[in-house]
Amino acid sequence: MSILSYLLDHPAQVLALARAHLWISALATGIATAISVPLGIAVHRLRIVRVPALILVSVGQAVPSLALLGLMLPLLGIGFTPALVAIGARALLPILLNTYAGLLTIPPSVVEAARGMGMTNAQILWRIELRLALPVIVAGIRTALVVSIGVATLAAYIGAGGLGDLIFQGIAMVDTPLLLAGAIPAALLAFAVDGLFEILERGLMRPLV
Amino acid sequence: MRYLLANAPLIWRLTLDHLQLSAASCLLAIVTACPLGVLVSRVRWLAGPVLSVAGIFYTIPSVALFALLIPVLGLGLKPTVLVLVLYSQLVLIRNTAVGITEVDAALLQAAQGMGMTNSQRFWRVEVPLAIPVIFAGVRTATVMAIGLASIAAYIGAGGLGVLIFQGISTGNTDQVLTGAVAVSILALLADGILASAQRMTRRTMGVRA
Numbered sequence: 269m270s271i272l273s274y275l276l277d278h279p280a281q282v283l284a285l286a287r288a289h290l291w292i293s294a295l296a297t298g299i300a301t302a303i304s305v306p307l308g309i310a311v312h313r314l315r316i317v318r319v320p321a322l323i324l325v326s327v328g329q330a331v332p333s334l335a336l337l338g339l340m341l342p343l344l345g346i347g348f349t350p351a352l353v354a355i356g357a358r359a360l361l362p363i364l365l366n367t368y369a370g371l372l373t374i375p376p377s378v379v380e381a382a383r384g385m386g387m388t389n390a391q392i393l394w395r396i397e398l399r400l401a402l403p404v405i406v407a408g409i410r411t412a413l414v415v416s417i418g419v420a421t422l423a424a425y426i427g428a429g430g431l432g433d434l435i436f437q438g439i440a441m442v443d444t445p446l447l448l449a450g451a452i453p454a455a456l457l458a459f460a461v462d463g464l465f466e467i468l469e470r471g472l473m474r475p476l477v
Numbered sequence: 478m479r480y481l482l483a484n485a486p487l488i489w490r491l492t493l494d495h496l497q498l499s500a501a502s503c504l505l506a507i508v509t510a511c512p513l514g515v516l517v518s519r520v521r522w523l524a525g526p527v528l529s530v531a532g533i534f535y536t537i538p539s540v541a542l543f544a545l546l547i548p549v550l551g552l553g554l555k556p557t558v559l560v561l562v563l564y565s566q567l568v569l570i571r572n573t574a575v576g577i578t579e580v581d582a583a584l585l586q587a588a589q590g591m592g593m594t595n596s597q598r599f600w601r602v603e604v605p606l607a608i609p610v611i612f613a614g615v616r617t618a619t620v621m622a623i624g625l626a627s628i629a630a631y632i633g634a635g636g637l638g639v640l641i642f643q644g645i646s647t648g649n650t651d652q653v654l655t656g657a658v659a660v661s662i663l664a665l666l667a668d669g670i671l672a673s674a675q676r677m678t679r680r681t682m683g684v685r686a
Contacts, residue, residue: 271548330668331661332624338641338657342650418538422628426645435544439632444548451544455537462536 274434274445275452282434286453289430290461292423293416296352300359300416301409307360308367308405309393325361333358333419337426351428355419359412366408370401403472410465417458421450431457480651488640492659495636498554498629499622499667502561506618510566511611514573524574531567539564539625543632557634561625565618572614576607609679616671623664627656637663 275282310317331339336354344350374397382396398405424432431454438447481488517524534542539560546556580603588598630638640656643649 327665330620330664332627332664334624334627334638334641335657335661335664338645338653339661341645341653341657346645414536418540421538421540424540425631425642432538432540435540436631439544439547439552447544447547451541454541455545458536458538458541459533 271444271448272452274443275449278449282431282449282453285429285431285433285450286457289417289420289432289454289457292348292352292355292428292430293413293420296355296420297359297409297413297416299352300356300412301363303356304360304363304408305367305405308364309371311364311368312371321364325364328357329361333422337423341426347427348429351420351423351426354426355416355423355428358419359416362411362415363405363408366404366411367401370404370408371397373404374400403469406465406469406472410462410469413465414458414462417454417461421454480649481655484655488637488655488659491635491637491639491656492663495623495626495638495660495663498557498634498636499561499619499626502558502626503565503615503619503622505558506562506565506569506622507615509562510569511573513566514570514611515577517570518574518577528567528571531570534563535567539628543629547632552633554634556632557626557629560629561622564625565621568617568621569611569614573607573611576610577603579610580606609675612671612675612678616668616675619671620664620668623660623667627660 270276307317307321311321333354336357337350340350340354344353378396378400379392382392387395420428420430421432421435424430425436431450434450435447435454436450438444438450513527517527537545542560542563543556546559550556550559584602584606585598588602593601626634626636627638627641630636631642637656637660640652641660644652644654644656
């Protein structure tokens with residue numbers, strides 16, 4: 269019996285799990301982006317927000333992912349929702365830090381020039397600052413999504429679904445073909461997402477240089 | 478809380494196991510990564526390939542990486558230590574290389590002018606000046622190792638993750654919370670202690686950062 273037998277015999281099941289895996293990771297990263305980008309702008313603009321926000325996220329970052337899943341248990345129980353919250357929480361920091369860092373790299377002279385041209389504050393934010401910071405923000409989203417795919421694998425243990433199901437089952441039953449049918453596609457999924465974002469980032473850099 | 482009081486000796490033992498496993502893996506990771514980082518800073522064309530390989534391991538979801546090693550190394554401590562070491566290579570190699578590369582060229586010339594040999598220049602100028610950056614990497618790697626070690630409980634490595642996995646599968650919320658809080662405290666303590674040590678190296682090495 270080949271060690272890849274489960275993977276080769278159940279392609280439809282593995283594909284469905286991979287899709288569920290990508291879905292929860294992408295959804296969590298999407299929610300994290302919607303929270304972190306405005307927060308990153310606030311951290312850049314408002315000094316009062318900066319220190320508490322950065323301390324909070326860096327403390328949050330030190331909490332291990334498995335502990336995060338455990339801490340969700342009394343609040344949200346087991347299933348898709350607590351998994352989504354835990355994955356999203358993990359994805360916050362890279363996007364927040366990169367949004368802040370991206371905005372920091374913009375020379376003040378560029379913003380002044382835009383103001384001199386008569387742009388409003390909203391126009392400066394959308395057309396100048398966010399546009400120039402975009403490659404760095406996207407790099408943060410890339411990190412967040414790769415991290416999310418990793419945490420989602422772990423979150424299968426609390427009912428997130430996805431490829432982690434096969435891995436945990438395979439380990440528990442000492443069934444090598446089963447655990448490989450989860451582990452290999454999970455690794456490939458992370459590589460694929462990472463690679464796609466690398467291409468996207470290159471595309472974003474080009475018109476700016 | 479009741480769970481904690483009733484099982485204090487067990488929790489203490491798991492905490493020590495956890496700490497020992499994380500610390501031993503970190504030391505092993507430093508021993509392999511720091512020489513590689515120095516090599517990469519000297520032989521520049523190696524930087525791309527070495528960091529790419531380290532990046533590949535870093536991209537694979539940790540649960541999947543544990544699973545991928547089971548057919549080769551089985552369960553228990555061996556695959557755990559290897560995963561912890563592989564995972565921390567990227568941040569350790571990169572920080573070592575960056576720390577060494579960023580030493581001011583003028584300082585190196587001054588050292589040469591003072592008649593230092595190459596090895597003196599390396600140990601007395603480059604290494605001390607790179608220490609704060611390397612230390613930042615060690616801090617990240619340690620926090621990561623504590624988190625990964627908790628996941629490794631599922632493949633029989635012991636440690637505080639045992640409480641979380643066992644508690645989730647038996648529906649014992651108190652047990653899950655005890656494990657989750659204990660491992661979070663461990664990670665936050667390690668982070669805090671290494672952060673102050675990092676500041677100390679910065680001061681004693683006379684680096685204005």
